[in-house]
Amino acid sequence: MKRRSYVLSDTLTMLRRVILHMLRNPFVTILSTLATPILMLVMMYNLFGAVVQQADTMSSSTRYIDFLTPGLILITSIYGMGTAALRANADATQGIITRFRTMSIARASVLNGHVIGSSIGTLFSISVVIGLAFLTGFRPTADVGDWLTAGGLIVLFVTALTWLAVALGVSSSSPEATNSGLYLLFILPFLSNAFVPTDSMTPAVAWIAENQPFSPIIDTLRGLLLGTPIGDRGLMAVAWCVGFAAVGYVWAQAAYNRSSNG
Amino acid sequence: MIDVKGLRKTFKNHVVLDGIDFQVAPGSIFSLLGPNGAGKTTTIQILSTLIRADSGQIRIANHDVNKNPEAVRAVICVTGQFSAVDNTLTGQENMLLMARLLHLNRREARHRIGELLDRFDLAEVAKKPAATYSGGMRRKLDLAMGLVGKPRVVFLDEPTTGLDPRSRQTMWELVRDLAASGVTIFLTTQYLNEAERLADRIAVLDTGKIVAEGTPAELKRRIPGGHVRLEFADAAQLDKAARLLEGAVIDDSALTLRVPTTDSVGSVRDLLARLDSALVAVAGLSVHTPDLDDVFFALTSEPNKKEAIQ
Numbered sequence: 149m150k151r152r153s154y155v156l157s158d159t160l161t162m163l164r165r166v167i168l169h170m171l172r173n174p175f176v177t178i179l180s181t182l183a184t185p186i187l188m189l190v191m192m193y194n195l196f197g198a199v200v201q202q203a204d205t206m207s208s209s210t211r212y213i214d215f216l217t218p219g220l221i222l223i224t225s226i227y228g229m230g231t232a233a234l235r236a237n238a239d240a241t242q243g244i245i246t247r248f249r250t251m252s253i254a255r256a257s258v259l260n261g262h263v264i265g266s267s268i269g270t271l272f273s274i275s276v277v278i279g280l281a282f283l284t285g286f287r288p289t290a291d292v293g294d295w296l297t298a299g300g301l302i303v304l305f306v307t308a309l310t311w312l313a314v315a316l317g318v319s320s321s322s323p324e325a326t327n328s329g330l331y332l333l334f335i336l337p338f339l340s341n342a343f344v345p346t347d348s349m350t351p352a353v354a355w356i357a358e359n360q361p362f363s364p365i366i367d368t369l370r371g372l373l374l375g376t377p378i379g380d381r382g383l384m385a386v387a388w389c390v391g392f393a394a395v396g397y398v399w400a401q402a403a404y405n406r407s408s409n410g
Numbered sequence: 411m412i413d414v415k416g417l418r419k420t421f422k423n424h425v426v427l428d429g430i431d432f433q434v435a436p437g438s439i440f441s442l443l444g445p446n447g448a449g450k451t452t453t454i455q456i457l458s459t460l461i462r463a464d465s466g467q468i469r470i471a472n473h474d475v476n477k478n479p480e481a482v483r484a485v486i487c488v489t490g491q492f493s494a495v496d497n498t499l500t501g502q503e504n505m506l507l508m509a510r511l512l513h514l515n516r517r518e519a520r521h522r523i524g525e526l527l528d529r530f531d532l533a534e535v536a537k538k539p540a541a542t543y544s545g546g547m548r549r550k551l552d553l554a555m556g557l558v559g560k561p562r563v564v565f566l567d568e569p570t571t572g573l574d575p576r577s578r579q580t581m582w583e584l585v586r587d588l589a590a591s592g593v594t595i596f597l598t599t600q601y602l603n604e605a606e607r608l609a610d611r612i613a614v615l616d617t618g619k620i621v622a623e624g625t626p627a628e629l630k631r632r633i634p635g636g637h638v639r640l641e642f643a644d645a646a647q648l649d650k651a652a653r654l655l656e657g658a659v660i661d662d663s664a665l666t667l668r669v670p671t672t673d674s675v676g677s678v679r680d681l682l683a684r685l686d687s688a689l690v691a692v693a694g695l696s697v698h699t700p701d702l703d704d705v706f707f708a709l710t711s712e713p714n715k716k717e718a719i720q
Contacts, residue, residue, distance in 0.1 A: 154513065157510075157513065158511060161507065161510040161511055164510075165496070165499070165507060168498070168499060168503070169498050169499075172498050172499075172539075173498070242494050242497070243494030244494045244495070244496055246460065246488075246494070247488070247494055247555075248511075249459075249460055250458045250459060250460060250483055250486065250487070250488045251483055251487075251511060251512075251559075252480055252481075252483040252484040253511045
């Protein structure tokens with residue numbers, strides 16, 4: 149009935165609100181997402197780049213900046229989750245979501261607005277990182293089709309991770325609780341193939357790095373941008389993203405509707 | 411307008427609402443009065459469709475809260491301690507957000523928002539972020555946002571808790587005006603004078619039960635008359651007076667006597683005349699008429715006992 153037809157317009161209203169929030173605090177939004185990836189770009193490239201480049205596990209045809217950039221894209225999206233989760237948590241704990249829940253509005257719109265708005269913010273940050281990587285010397289071999297596919301994959305995992313982030317934010321009782329949930333996620337990239345090839349790791353760490361969700365995504369991005377073999381990693385990457393999105397979506401809905409009437 | 415029968419709610423093993431009933435007439439102000447932890451906020455959360463009751467019949471504007479929460483949401487607004495404004499947005503943007511969610515067209519929205527900002531004396535600060543507002547202004551904005559949708563029932567959860575006296579006065583006036591315009595008001599408060607000043611009817615809630623309900627005057631009548639407090643210079647005088655006056659309660663440590671009286675001037679004059687003729691010297695005197703404080707203390711359990719229960 150009436151509710152269904154308003155999902156789109158209510159989502160747009162909520163999206164407008166989230167974007168206004170991001171524009172009002174541009175430095176908070178951008179800095180907290182971009183600071184770490186940029187620091188890593190500078191640090192990894194300048195401090196360790198030469199060493200990793202010399203390593204015999206690194207194929208000599210791959211330049212370190214090219215190797216590093218796909219990992220940085222994923223790391224940016226993980227830090228984007230941080231702002232997304234804290235923004236959702238502020239809404240949940242400061243009462244505005246309670247207000248929305250007592251209003252006759254399309255229920256999906258509040259979460260949709262958060263996920264779409266935060267995803268846009270993260271995608272913006274990712275494009276800044278890619279731009280900086282280009283300035284540093286990133287030269288992918290990808291053609292237009294590869295770029296589009298890579299773009300699609302980026303949008304997919306950013307959206308999936310943002311659903312997870314919003315779910316974490318809405319279900320946490322405080323910003324501190326949100327942060328401790330995020331902490332685990334922030335560690336994961338360090339135990340992945342983002343910075344160094346897994347071949348150079350000890351077997352146990354390599355096993356974790358190979359099998360954790362972010363590695364196949366990074367491998368697939370590398371494959372698309374640099375032309376390295378993808379194999380079954382592409383399918384795994386998409387499967388992980390769909391899994392994240394599904395878990396995040398269900399969890400977010402449950403947290404939003406907790407102990408309330410349908 | 412609001413019809414509640416047999417409302418029960420238990421959180422885990424703690425009974426928060428133990429079968430409460432009340433009705434609120436259209437256009438009236440109903441106040442749920444009670445100490446902290448009595449179940450006031452839970453009642454509002456249930457009535458405003460935020461949480462479900464375990465059992466009971468609740469109808470708001472003839473809509474069943476359980477069966478048709480969406481219809482209830484369309485006619486209510488909730489403000490108070492667990493509702494909120496968007497601190498990042500300006501007052502105007504907060505109002506506009508409400509108007510958009512209510513799907514008002516642009517002209518309608520601008521008209522309604524301008525009118526409310528004027529009425530709530532917020533027009534001057536409308537372009538500033540709500541984060542810069544004082545507590546009173548924020549509370550006003552909160553209510554103004556709720557009114558964008560022209561609700562028929564307004565829930566106010568402790569609307570003046572934490573406000574300074576002037577802001578509280580302003581809030582009271584706004585609430586009275588609102589009721590005068592035909593809106594039904596359900597308000598919770600722990601301030602007795604707030605309930606007394608605003609409410610047409612008051613229900614006193616204590617540990618999940620309504621222990622009294624009526625107009626402020628009716629509730630006051632439930633407490634047996636007022637009393638006169640007599641102070642004496644020494645124990646001998648106190649003793650003499652106590653023997654003379656039946657039903658008086660002695661407080662030895664303070665050398666005072668509580669004598670029940672009716673409200674009339676005559677009864678106080680008679681009392682003094684009797685003491686005078688018995689040559690009892692009275693050092694001080696004060697007359698207490700019953701107020702809602704007496705009702706409250708007489709009807710609700712003591713805080714220490716309550717804390718022990720929780």
